Amino acid sequence: MATVRVAGTGITPFGNAPERTSRDLFAEASAAAFADSDVPPTDVEAVFYGNFMGELSEHQGHQGPLMAEAAGVTAPATRYESACASSGAAIRDAVMRIRNGEHDVVLVGGAERMTNLGTAGATEALAIAADDLWEVRAGMTFPGAYALMAQAYFDRYGGDHEDLAHVAVKNHENALNNEKAQYQKPIDVTDVLEAPPVSTPLGLYDSCPISDGAAALVLTSEEYAEERGLEAPVAITGTGQGGDRMALHDREYLARSPAAREAGDEAYADAGVDAGDVDLAEVHDCFTIAEVLALEALNLANVGEGISAARDGRTTADGETPVNLSGGLKAKGHPVGATGASQVAEITALLEGTHPNSEYVADATTGVAHNAGGTVASAVVHVLEVRE
Amino acid sequence: MATVRVAGTGITPFGNAPERTSRDLFAEASAAAFADSDVPPTDVEAVFYGNFMGELSEHQGHQGPLMAEAAGVTAPATRYESACASSGAAIRDAVMRIRNGEHDVVLVGGAERMTNLGTAGATEALAIAADDLWEVRAGMTFPGAYALMAQAYFDRYGGDHEDLAHVAVKNHENALNNEKAQYQKPIDVTDVLEAPPVSTPLGLYDSCPISDGAAALVLTSEEYAEERGLEAPVAITGTGQGGDRMALHDREYLARSPAAREAGDEAYADAGVDAGDVDLAEVHDCFTIAEVLALEALNLANVGEGISAARDGRTTADGETPVNLSGGLKAKGHPVGATGASQVAEITALLEGTHPNSEYVADATTGVAHNAGGTVASAVVHVLEVRE
Numbered sequence: 001m002a003t004v005r006v007a008g009t010g011i012t013p014f015g016n017a018p019e020r021t022s023r024d025l026f027a028e029a030s031a032a033a034f035a036d037s038d039v040p041p042t043d044v045e046a047v048f049y050g051n052f053m054g055e056l057s058e059h060q061g062h063q064g065p066l067m068a069e070a071a072g073v074t075a076p077a078t079r080y081e082s083a084c085a086s087s088g089a090a091i092r093d094a095v096m097r098i099r100n101g102e103h104d105v106v107l108v109g110g111a112e113r114m115t116n117l118g119t120a121g122a123t124e125a126l127a128i129a130a131d132d133l134w135e136v137r138a139g140m141t142f143p144g145a146y147a148l149m150a151q152a153y154f155d156r157y158g159g160d161h162e163d164l165a166h167v168a169v170k171n172h173e174n175a176l177n178n179e180k181a182q183y184q185k186p187i188d189v190t191d192v193l194e195a196p197p198v199s200t201p202l203g204l205y206d207s208c209p210i211s212d213g214a215a216a217l218v219l220t221s222e223e224y225a226e227e228r229g230l231e232a233p234v235a236i237t238g239t240g241q242g243g244d245r246m247a248l249h250d251r252e253y254l255a256r257s258p259a260a261r262e263a264g265d266e267a268y269a270d271a272g273v274d275a276g277d278v279d280l281a282e283v284h285d286c287f288t289i290a291e292v293l294a295l296e297a298l299n300l301a302n303v304g305e306g307i308s309a310a311r312d313g314r315t316t317a318d319g320e321t322p323v324n325l326s327g328g329l330k331a332k333g334h335p336v337g338a339t340g341a342s343q344v345a346e347i348t349a350l351l352e353g354t355h356p357n358s359e360y361v362a363d364a365t366t367g368v369a370h371n372a373g374g375t376v377a378s379a380v381v382h383v384l385e386v387r388e
Numbered sequence: 389m390a391t392v393r394v395a396g397t398g399i400t401p402f403g404n405a406p407e408r409t410s411r412d413l414f415a416e417a418s419a420a421a422f423a424d425s426d427v428p429p430t431d432v433e434a435v436f437y438g439n440f441m442g443e444l445s446e447h448q449g450h451q452g453p454l455m456a457e458a459a460g461v462t463a464p465a466t467r468y469e470s471a472c473a474s475s476g477a478a479i480r481d482a483v484m485r486i487r488n489g490e491h492d493v494v495l496v497g498g499a500e501r502m503t504n505l506g507t508a509g510a511t512e513a514l515a516i517a518a519d520d521l522w523e524v525r526a527g528m529t530f531p532g533a534y535a536l537m538a539q540a541y542f543d544r545y546g547g548d549h550e551d552l553a554h555v556a557v558k559n560h561e562n563a564l565n566n567e568k569a570q571y572q573k574p575i576d577v578t579d580v581l582e583a584p585p586v587s588t589p590l591g592l593y594d595s596c597p598i599s600d601g602a603a604a605l606v607l608t609s610e611e612y613a614e615e616r617g618l619e620a621p622v623a624i625t626g627t628g629q630g631g632d633r634m635a636l637h638d639r640e641y642l643a644r645s646p647a648a649r650e651a652g653d654e655a656y657a658d659a660g661v662d663a664g665d666v667d668l669a670e671v672h673d674c675f676t677i678a679e680v681l682a683l684e685a686l687n688l689a690n691v692g693e694g695i696s697a698a699r700d701g702r703t704t705a706d707g708e709t710p711v712n713l714s715g716g717l718k719a720k721g722h723p724v725g726a727t728g729a730s731q732v733a734e735i736t737a738l739l740e741g742t743h744p745n746s747e748y749v750a751d752a753t754t755g756v757a758h759n760a761g762g763t764v765a766s767a768v769v770h771v772l773e774v775r776e
Contacts, residue, residue, distance in 0.1 A: 061469060062761055089466045133409065246450070
C-alpha cells in the first residue's frame with residue numbers, strides 16, 4: 001500500500017482573532033504549509049477541508065472552493081464536517097485517495113472562526129454537535145456533557161478533580177514553548193481547583209478555550225516525494241474512524257469512548273503497530289476528562305488508570321509517553337475545524353525534531369493523533385511514523 | 389479497478405414536510421434502500437452523508453452519527469457539505485473507498501429540511517453557498533446569480549426566455565409519472581412566460597422549489613454483490629469532481645460551467661466512455677438555464693446549442709438523450725443534501741427498467757448524474773452503466 005508523506009505543515013496562531021475570516025486564517029496556514037513543503041500550489045490535485053460552524057459564525061457554507069482559492073489552488077475542494085473531528089475526517093479521506101493512486105498531492109486542513117460569536121454564542125453553536133432534539137433542547141451544553149462523563153468515571157473507577165487538574169497543569173506547561181498556543185501561562189493544581197466552576201466537577205481550567213485559527217497539511221504520495229527529492233521523513237501510516245450513538249442517554253458507557261477505541265484499533269492495525277509502539281500522542285482534550293478517556297481508548301493507559309497518568313508523570317513531557325506536547329486543546333486552543341489537522345502538524349514537527357518540545361521525544365519514531373467529535377460520537381485516529 | 393454496484397435505492401417523497409426532521413426523512417429513505425437491496429444494515433461498514441443547511445434549518449450539525457443511527461447502522465459516519473452537491477461529494481468518496489478495497493458495503497445519501505424556514509428564510513440559508521463577503525452582502529441570491537448567467541448566455545450565444553421555458557415544460561411533463569415528485573402538474577410555455585418574474589429573465593417556473601426530502605443508496609463491491617447473489621445490474625463506473633472560483637466576478641465565464649466540464653471529462657475518462665455513449669442524464673436544473681449549461685459542460689450539446697435542446701426535442705422523454713426523466717430539480721424538487729443521491733437513484737431505476745419512465749429508455753445502458761454546488765463552484769459527476 002502506498003505510504004502518505006507529510007510534506008509540509010502550517011498553523012496560524014490559535015487564539016482571539018474575531019476580525020479574521022476563516023478564509024483569511026486558512027490562507028495563512030496553507031501558505032505556511034506550502035513554504036514548508038517545497039511543493040507548488042499548482043501541483044495540488046484536490047483539497048480536503050474541515051470546518052464545523054461556518055454557517056453560524058460567518059454565514060458561510062460551501063467553504064471548500066473558497067479555501068482552495070484562499071490557498072491559491074485550482075482544484076476540486078470538499079468540506080468535511082464531523083463536529084470537532086472535521087479535519088480528522090478530511091485527513092482520512094485524503095489519505096485514502098493518495099493510497100488508492102487517485103492523487104499524488106493534496107492540500108488538507110481546517111479552520112474555524114469562533115470568538116466573533118462571543119462565549120455564549122460560541123457555546124450555543126458548539127451545542128449543535130450534540131443531539132438538538134434530545135440533548136440541546138433539554139439544556140445540555142458540552143461542559144455539562146463532559147461533566148457527566150467525568151462524574152460517571154469517578155463513580156466507576158475512582159479519581160477526583162485533583163487528578164484531572166494535573167492534566168490541565170501538564171498541558172499548560174507544554175504550551176509554554178509553543179508560540180502559537182493561545183495560552184502561555186503556567187498554572188498549578190490549586191489554580192485549577194480554585195477556578196470558577198463551569199459544570200461540576202469541571203471548572204474553568206478543565207475546559208479548552210474558544211479559539212480562532214487554521215491548520216494545513218500538504219500530503220503527497222511516496223513516489224512524488226521521492227521524485228521531487230522532498231524532505232518528508234514523516235508518513236501517515238495508519239488511519240481509523242469510529243462512530244457511536246449521538247446522545248449520551250443512548251450509550252452503553254458514559255465513562256468510556258468506544259468510537260475512539262474503534263478508531264484507534266483500526267489505525268494501529270492499519271499501520272501494523274500497537275499501543276506499545278507509540279512514543280507520543282496528541283489527544284482531543286476539549287476537557288481534562290476527555291484526555292483521560294482518550295488515553296484509555298487508545299490503550300495508552302489501562303481502563304481505570306488513565307485518570308492518574310498525568311499526576312503520576314507517565315504522560316508529562318519527560319514521562320514515558322508524552323501526551324499533548326503542543327499544549328493540547330486545553331492550552332494550545334481549539335478552533336474546532338483546525339484541530340485535527342493541527343494535531344498531525346504538531347506530531348510531524350515533534351518527530352522531525354523541529355518542534356520546540358522535540359527535545360522530550362528525541363528518539364521517537366511513532367506518534368498518534370486522536371480527534372473526536374461531539375461527545376465522541378465520532379472519532380478519527382491517525383498513526384504517524386518516521387520513515388526516512 | 390473494482391466496480392461499485394448500486395444494490396439498493398430509496399427516496400422519500402420530495403415536497404413540503406416542515407414538521408419532519410432530516411433524521412426522520414433519512415430513516416425512511418435508508419429503510420427503503422435496505423429493503424430494495426437485500427443487504428442488512430449490519431453489513432454496512434461506513435456511512436457517507438450529504439447535508440447542506442442543517443445548522444440553520446434545525447440547529448443540528450454533526451449529522452453523520454445521527455443519520456447512521458436513524459438508518460439502524462452501527463458504523464462510522466461522516467457528513468459531506470459541498471452546497472447543493474453535498475451528496476454527490478459523499479457518493480464520490482464512497483466510490484473511492486469501495487474501489488480501494490477499504491469497504492464492501494456502504495450507505496450513502498443525503499437529506500435536507502428546508503420548508504420550515506419559509507421561502508425567505510430558505511432563500512437566505514441557500515445564499516451561504518455563495519461568497520458571503522462579496523456576493524451575499526451585496527444582495528445576491530441564487531435566482532439573481534442564475535439570472536446573470538442566463539443573460540450572459542443570451543448575450544453571447546443567443547436564445548431567449550422562451551427557449552428556457554421548454555426546459556421547464558419538459559421537466560414538469562417528465563414528473564407526471566413520478567409519484568415522489570413535488571409537482572405533478574403539466575405546464576405549457578405560456579405558463580412559464582407569464583409567471584411572476586423572480587429575477588429577469590427568470591420567472592417562477594424557471595426556478596426549482598424549496599423542498600424537504602431524503603435519498604439513500606446502498607453501494608457494494610462487485611465481490612460482495614456476487615457472493616450474496618444480489619440483483620444489482622447497475623454499477624457506478626465513473627466519478628469526477630471539478631472546482632471553480634466561488635464568486636461570479638472571479639470567473640472567466642458566466643455562461644459556461646468549467647467545473648462541471650472538468651467533472652464530466654474526468655467521470656467519462658474514468659468510466660472509459662464518452663458523451664456519445666450517454667443514453668440519459670439527470671442534471672442539476674436548479675434553474676432552467678442551469679440545465680442548458682450542464683448539457684454543454686457534459687458535452688451532451690455543443691456550446692451555444694444547449695439552449696435549443698429541449699425546444700427541439702433532443703432532451704425530451706422521446707428524444708435522442710432524455711434529460712431529467714425524473715422531473716429534475718425543477719419538478720421533482722430540490723431538498724439540497726438529498727439531490728445528488730436521488731439523481732443516482734433515479735438513473736439506477738431508469739436503467740433497471742423499474743422507473744415509471746423506463747419505457748422511454750428501454751435499451752439504455754449508460755446514464756450520467758450531474759450534481760452542482762452554488763453557482764457551480766463545485767460539481768460532481770457520476771457515470772452509471774448496466775453491467776449484468
